[in-house]
Amino acid sequence: MPSEHRKSAHYLLGAISVVAGLTIWAIAAWYTDSALLPTPVSVLKSFSEMTQTGDLYQSVFDSASRVIIGYLIGTLAGISTGVILGGSKLISELLSPLFDFFKGLPPIALVPIAIMWFGIGEMSKYVVIAYIVWIVVAVSTLSGLREVPTIRIKIGQIMGLSHFQIYMKIALPTAMPYIFLGMRTAIGFAYVALVSAELIGANTGIGYLIMDYRFSLQTSKMIAAIVLLGVLGSLTQMLFDIIIKRTRLYLK
């Protein structure tokens, strides 16, 4: 009972704070140039305007298909890289500096060269998104395989399983939670890569809309597009969590 009470107090305070924030924003916007800071109401209006023209749906569709295709390719590549290299502890440890290096490489740095190599079309976006997803998933798969308790492997040996069987039946299932954690983190990175690619070189997509509205000084639409991007990202992660929960994939 007390925890429930505390929870409702938490949400009440949160709501008060949001209302206060919106009021401060509205007052500040009243005194500022609308190109710099539009009012909350005008942001809402712009959003409904954007939904009426077909542009928004087209952009959301384009961005979503980039994320989905890039993410799927990247996840497949990441898991297979992890599974192939993770079979040998020696190889995975010797190559770990290479993966650390690529993990630290911001995907946005690769956008210009991806455009040069694969053209300004969809391919370069898929490549950049798939790249970062690949690295994140591969690294987490490898670290999951490295963390398998020795005792489980020993038990497998005692039971007379072959090396391959131990790998498939013991090591991989134990590493599963790590792989899913990596896949979840990769969603956030995929969105970062998407925005990077669309800010620098694209003619469609939400990132392009944000940049386009900035140049045309339609700040209220820009804010609406930024918020929409955040909402899409969170929705994707929530969807992932629900799927994982429903299918009970975390359980071994």
Place this chain on the structure above:
Amino acid sequence: MTAPKKIIYRVVSGAISVAVFVVIWSIASTLFNTPILLPSPTDVFHSAMSMLYEGELLIHIGSSVKRLIVGMAVGVPVGALIGCAMGWFPTVNALLDPYVRMANSIPAIALIPFSLLWFGVSEFSRYALIFYTVSLCVLLSARAGVRSVSEIQIKAAQSLGLGEKEMFVRVVIPAVFPSILSGVRTGIGLGVMVIVAAEMVGASDGLGYLIMEGRSHFAVDRMIIGILGLGLLSLFLDRSFTYIVEHVMPRWSTKRRVGN
């Protein structure tokens, strides 16, 4: 493993990683045979050397690092302070939580147009972006750190007669510090990501600028130098930060030292 053995092991694994990378790269560039799109490792090495001699490369690296340091110097304390307050006082948490959630769901890169709009193409707008990214990151880990202080520790301190203030200094801060440090580490990585993005969209120096400038001159070797430089810089910062934490202040390391 003993210490010297560990160092040798690390050097060997590093060398093998570099070798694998360079070999794959040279095979690819030989097969592809279009130096204007994919120059060979030796070509890139030569132009990197000449850029290093002329001091150009160091200028770009220096300005990226400077931006990162300034943004972090302000962002880390602010993030740690707000994060601790949010973790310790439920009211503060309830008030700020909606904003933190929203900020956390929007990639910082999407805010670049915003900062350009408000602060112009200036040094300040880049500092603001790094500050935002790093403080948010440190805030989240500081809050999680305060929450992870176990009730038993607090009860024990209370029964030993510690006042509220002493409790915070003696119990809470030591318990939170490792999480703040790991937040700083994540913040370095995200900060590099954001600084590059900001430099690509509008700057006249820095590694992000080097990549963009290479693109407009169709100088792929310069772009590759920028990309590799970034990866190395981020790796170097990360490794040196972990090294400093583990050797200079081992007490605060998050690494559990089992068997010591």
